[in-house]
Amino acid sequence: MIESNFLAQKTSDSNGNSIEMNSKGQKPDAELFHAYLKGDVQAFTLLFKKYQSPIYGFIYQMVEDRAVANDLFQETFFRMIQKGAQYREVGSFRAWLFKLANGICIDFLRKRTRERKLFQPVQTTESVNGRHSNLDLESSPELELISNEETKLLWRALRQLPVEQRQVFLLRLESNLTFKEIASILHRPLNTTLSQMRYAILNLRKQLKEEV
Amino acid sequence: MVCTNFEKFGILYYFRELSSMESERYHRHLENCSECKDLIGELQFLEDTYRSEITLQPQAEVVEEVLFKANKFVENKWKKRFGFVRNPRTSIRPLAFGALGLLIVMAGAFFWFKKEISNRQTSKEVLTWQDSLDDSFDSIQLKIDQIKYYPQKKLLPSEFELASDNVTLDNRLSEIKFAVESLILDLESKSF
Numbered sequence: 586m587i588e589s590n591f592l593a594q595k596t597s598d599s600n601g602n603s604i605e606m607n608s609k610g611q612k613p614d615a616e617l618f619h620a621y622l623k624g625d626v627q628a629f630t631l632l633f634k635k636y637q638s639p640i641y642g643f644i645y646q647m648v649e650d651r652a653v654a655n656d657l658f659q660e661t662f663f664r665m666i667q668k669g670a671q672y673r674e675v676g677s678f679r680a681w682l683f684k685l686a687n688g689i690c691i692d693f694l695r696k697r698t699r700e701r702k703l704f705q706p707v708q709t710t711e712s713v714n715g716r717h718s719n720l721d722l723e724s725s726p727e728l729e730l731i732s733n734e735e736t737k738l739l740w741r742a743l744r745q746l747p748v749e750q751r752q753v754f755l756l757r758l759e760s761n762l763t764f765k766e767i768a769s770i771l772h773r774p775l776n777t778t779l780s781q782m783r784y785a786i787l788n789l790r791k792q793l794k795e796e797v
Numbered sequence: 798m799v800c801t802n803f804e805k806f807g808i809l810y811y812f813r814e815l816s817s818m819e820s821e822r823y824h825r826h827l828e829n830c831s832e833c834k835d836l837i838g839e840l841q842f843l844e845d846t847y848r849s850e851i852t853l854q855p856q857a858e859v860v861e862e863v864l865f866k867a868n869k870f871v872e873n874k875w876k877k878r879f880g881f882v883r884n885p886r887t888s889i890r891p892l893a894f895g896a897l898g899l900l901i902v903m904a905g906a907f908f909w910f911k912k913e914i915s916n917r918q919t920s921k922e923v924l925t926w927q928d929s930l931d932d933s934f935d936s937i938q939l940k941i942d943q944i945k946y947y948p949q950k951k952l953l954p955s956e957f958e959l960a961s962d963n964v965t966l967d968n969r970l971s972e973i974k975f976a977v978e979s980l981i982l983d984l985e986s987k988s989f
Contacts, residue, residue, distance in 0.1 A: 621867070621871065622871075624871050624874075626867065626868050626871055629864075629867045629868075629871075630864060633860075633863065633864065633867070637854070637855060637860065638852050638853065638854060641853050641854060641855045642852065642853040645853045646853075654853075654855070655855055655856050655859045658855045658859060658863075659859055659862060659863055662863045662867070663863070663866060666866070666867055666870050667870075733846070733849060735846045735849075736846050736847070736849055739843065739846045739847060757812065758844060758847055758848070763812075763814050764808070764809060764812070764814060765814075776805075779804050779805070779808055779809070780804055782808050783799070783803065783804040783808065786808075786836065786839060786840055786843065787799065789843055790839050790843075
């Protein structure tokens with residue numbers, strides 16, 4: 586069973602919140618993070634509360650498995666703590682954190698693809714580019730909890746997207762990073778990133794139309 | 798066929814990442830391009846649908862675990878730096894080494910200081926002894942001179958002294974002998 590805290594009603598606190606918080610005069614993320622590294626645990630709690638939902642959302646949509654998403658979510662924050670000393674305020678803190686999360690997800694997806702190729706060559710549900718069969722998607726318990734049919738369809742369609750397109754789409758919607766920042770995180774040119782976003786939109790539209 | 802402007806400008810326009818001039822230009826393009834208009838609408842629909850219903854949240858245990866480890870990490874970090882002050886397991890070794898080092902430094906400083914003071918005292922003593930030795934030599938020289946010039950009846954202040962004191966030559970010679978002997982004893986007793 587899925588606990589009630591897994592799915593919380595959406596309010597306006599996913600992306601707009603950070604901008605609102607900063608405009609209210611709260612400390613910027615980098616400052617909070619440095620405060621934490623100096624020993625202020627309260628600063629970490631603030632950062633964690635702010636990012637737990639978008640980071641988890643991104644990871645979950647990337648790996649499509651709740652248990653794995655929880656593990657990778659934990660790992661992202663542990664790595665953030667461990668690599669704290671390496672953090673330089675060149676880009677935004679948000680971009681740095683999502684870069685860590687993205688790296689962890691990609692490592693996991695590569696590993697999973699390799700393992701599936703090795704051990705289940707015939708029954709594989711994920712091809713090299715990350716597409717899934719419908720069989721795998723139907724078994725997802727999270728989808729059953731979504732009442733809105735369109736959202737359900739969108740989630741299904743998202744899982745059918747190639748990893749590169751899904752990455753760009755999710756990073757833009759979950760992290761609220763600019764495309765320039767996303768391109769920098771993914772080490773791709775801006776035009777390639779925009780092109781992948783366009784393909785993601787077109788593919789999602791196609792998938793949704795097919796499903797309907 | 799999709800309008801090429803959508804990829805270049807449309808997506809950035811929707812997410813408000815274009816400059817005001819570019820945004821205005823694309824806005825004008827949008828009025829005449831039904832394709833771009835459709836795609837912008839599509840993007841709006843996708844975003845609204847994606848954000849419409851739920852927010853994904855990690856498990857409560859996971860949240861607790863992360864917060865606990867974050868707390869622990871900071872504690873450990875400070876313990877590593879200053880733990881030897883209060884941690885009984887790690888305190889013995891660094892404290893012992895620290896105390897030993899301090900002791901060695903203090904002993905070194907003490908002996909160096911002592912030696913320095915002793916050197917200064919010795920040089921002061923040597924100077925004083927040199928002065929007294931000079932006096933002794935002068936006195937012996939005077940006595941020898943008295944003996945040497947007395948028979949020749951030369952005018953020396955000591956000659957007068959010698960005559961008035963009724964000091965015999967033998968006495969004077971024994972005085973010189975005594976002065977020389979004490980000088981030798983003095984020299985033998987000094988060791989620097």
